Amino acid sequence: MKAVLAERYGPPEVLRIKELPTPTPKAEEILIRIHATTVTSADWRLRSQTVPTGFGLIMRLVFGLRKPRQPVLGSELAGVVAAVGPRVGRFQVGERVFAFSDMGMGCHAEYLCLPQDGMVVATPPGLTDETAAALCFGGTTALDFLRRAKLRPGERVLVNGASGAVGTAVVQLARHMGAEVTGVCSTANLELVRSLGAAQAIDYTRDDFSRDGQTYDVIVDTVGTAPYARCRRSLKPGGRLLLVLAGLPDMLKGLWVSLTSGRTVIAGPASVKLEDLRELAALAQTGEYKPVIDRIYSFEQIVAAHRYVDTGRKKGNVIISVREPS
Numbered sequence: 001m002k003a004v005l006a007e008r009y010g011p012p013e014v015l016r017i018k019e020l021p022t023p024t025p026k027a028e029e030i031l032i033r034i035h036a037t038t039v040t041s042a043d044w045r046l047r048s049q050t051v052p053t054g055f056g057l058i059m060r061l062v063f064g065l066r067k068p069r070q071p072v073l074g075s076e077l078a079g080v081v082a083a084v085g086p087r088v089g090r091f092q093v094g095e096r097v098f099a100f101s102d103m104g105m106g107c108h109a110e111y112l113c114l115p116q117d118g119m120v121v122a123t124p125p126g127l128t129d130e131t132a133a134a135l136c137f138g139g140t141t142a143l144d145f146l147r148r149a150k151l152r153p154g155e156r157v158l159v160n161g162a163s164g165a166v167g168t169a170v171v172q173l174a175r176h177m178g179a180e181v182t183g184v185c186s187t188a189n190l191e192l193v194r195s196l197g198a199a200q201a202i203d204y205t206r207d208d209f210s211r212d213g214q215t216y217d218v219i220v221d222t223v224g225t226a227p228y229a230r231c232r233r234s235l236k237p238g239g240r241l242l243l244v245l246a247g248l249p250d251m252l253k254g255l256w257v258s259l260t261s262g263r264t265v266i267a268g269p270a271s272v273k274l275e276d277l278r279e280l281a282a283l284a285q286t287g288e289y290k291p292v293i294d295r296i297y298s299f300e301q302i303v304a305a306h307r308y309v310d311t312g313r314k315k316g317n318v319i320i321s322v323r324e325p326s
Contacts (some may be wrong), residue, residue, distance in 0.1 A: 003109035004302045005071040009049045012306035017299070023113045024083075030091050030116055031083040032099065036133035037107040038076045039297075039305045039318045040165060046105075047073060047306065052224060054248025062103075074107030076100055078123060078132035079322075082111065090116045096123040098281070100136035102272055108302065110322055121277045124285040131284065134291035134317035136272075138169035139280040141244060144270040146174060149218050149240040153178025158209060158216045158234070161223030162198065163189035166244055168292040168316045170220050171196045176288050182216070184209055189315060192292070210234050220244060228257050228265055235263050243267035292316025 001022040008014050025031045045051055046068065051059050063069055078098040081091050091097065099112075100119040106112050114120050123132045151157070157174045161167045162183030174181050175197035182200040183193035193201040202209050210226070215236045219226060224245040235241060241257075243250060246267050254265030283289035294315040297305040299322050309318055 001110040002299065003072050004074075004299075006047050006068050006073055007071050008067045009047065011048065012303045012310060014047070015303050015306060017302070020109070022111050025085040025088075025113045027085040027087040028116050029085045029113045030081050030088055030097075030120065031111055031113050032077065032079045032097060032120075033082040034077045034079040034107065034110055034112060034322045035129040036078045036322060037074045037320045038133055038137065038165075039302075039309045039320060040075065040137045041309065042075060042137065043073045043108075044306065044309045048310070052245060052247040070105045072106045072109050074109070074320075075102055075105055076133050076136045077107040077112065078129040084116075088116045091120070091122075096129075096132075097121065098123050098129075098132035098135060098277075100140065100272060100277060108320065117274075119272060119274055119277055121274070121281055124281050127281075127284055130293060130296060130319045130321070131291055132281075133319060134165070134293060135280045135284060135289075136277060138165035138167075138291065138317070139173070139289065140272045140276050141166045141270040142169035142173045143276050143279070144272070145220065145242045145244060145266065146170065146177065146218075148266050149242055149264075151177050151179055151218060154180070155217035156180050156182070156215070156236075157218045157220065158182045158184065158214075159198075160184045160204075160209070160219065160221045160226040160231075162193045162196075162201070163292075163315050164222055165291075165314075165317050166222045167220075168192075168196055169289070170222065171198050172289050173283075174218075174220075176283065179218070182209075182214075192315060196292070215239075218242065221246070228254060228263075232257075232261075232263070237262055238264075240264045240266060244270075294318055296321055 157179040163185040183198040190201040220242040296319040
């Protein structure tokens with residue numbers, strides 16, 4: 001099979017397409033023929049080791065000191081079950097599925113084996129592989145943080161970085177939960193954010209949400225530019241600041257803020273559950289949640305896809321088609 005390997009840390013040009021043996025599923029595993037995958041900000045950060053302050057050494061210890069321990073990046077996929085192990089009962093050969101491998105990565109390839117009881121769900125009828133492949137990274141992060149915030153209907157939510165994969169998911173899912181959503185983004189993305197259900201969109205190149213006098217029950221910072229010191233006046237008493245992306249110093253300050261201020265700072269990695277994938281699939285099937293797809297690249301264009309993600313200007317998700325787009 002073909003796979004994209006990052007055999008050292010660095011720019012997109014370190015990526016190489018190579019031939020690897022097609023894996024054989026173990027007794028309780030399924031082999032998935034991948035039709036579509038994504039390039040996420042997590043792939044960019046892991047490949048380039050561009051990480052928030054305080055996490056450089058931790059990242060190297062977890063993912064490999066001198067080179068990636070898992071050279072095949074990619075955490076999302078959609079495809080079809082190509083083979084099953086002898087003790088697999090949940091899936092059948094030929095069944096369409098989507099999956100989230102999370103930190104296990106491995107999705108930038110033609111095939112991947114995953115446990116049948118892992119983060120694998122049947123793809124709903126009517127969803128393209130490209131849409132299904134983009135459900136998980138932004139969607140699971142958004143669900144986890146909004147639940148940790150105990151978001152209630154009628155609350156006001158501000159999403160800083162509302163046009164990325166996580167931001168577009170937060171806007172849609174917060175609105176689905178009954179919140180009134182304001183999105184912060186660049187001029188070019190204002191209409192996109194409004195179309196996702198935001199009641200208001202703020203152009204950060206012209207206006208600073210932290211200085212306009214508006215207050216919110218929940219502020220979600222997906223891009224690491226709204227620490228508590230900046231947005232404390234924008235949080236209502238009892239408000240929650242969700243730091244989806246934050247350096248270690250801001251996370252530690254958040255613990256103190258939560259203990260002393262009457263407001264809560266929520267940070268740390270998102271927790272992923274199989275039930276979340278099923279919920280996202282159901283919401284996508286009804287149209288309540290639709291992953292935003294910016295660009296689709298071919299498998300051979302993987303370096304160009306990474307270059308684009310590296311710019312930080314993508315809208316929603318960047319898809320890699322491992323075959324012709326459906």
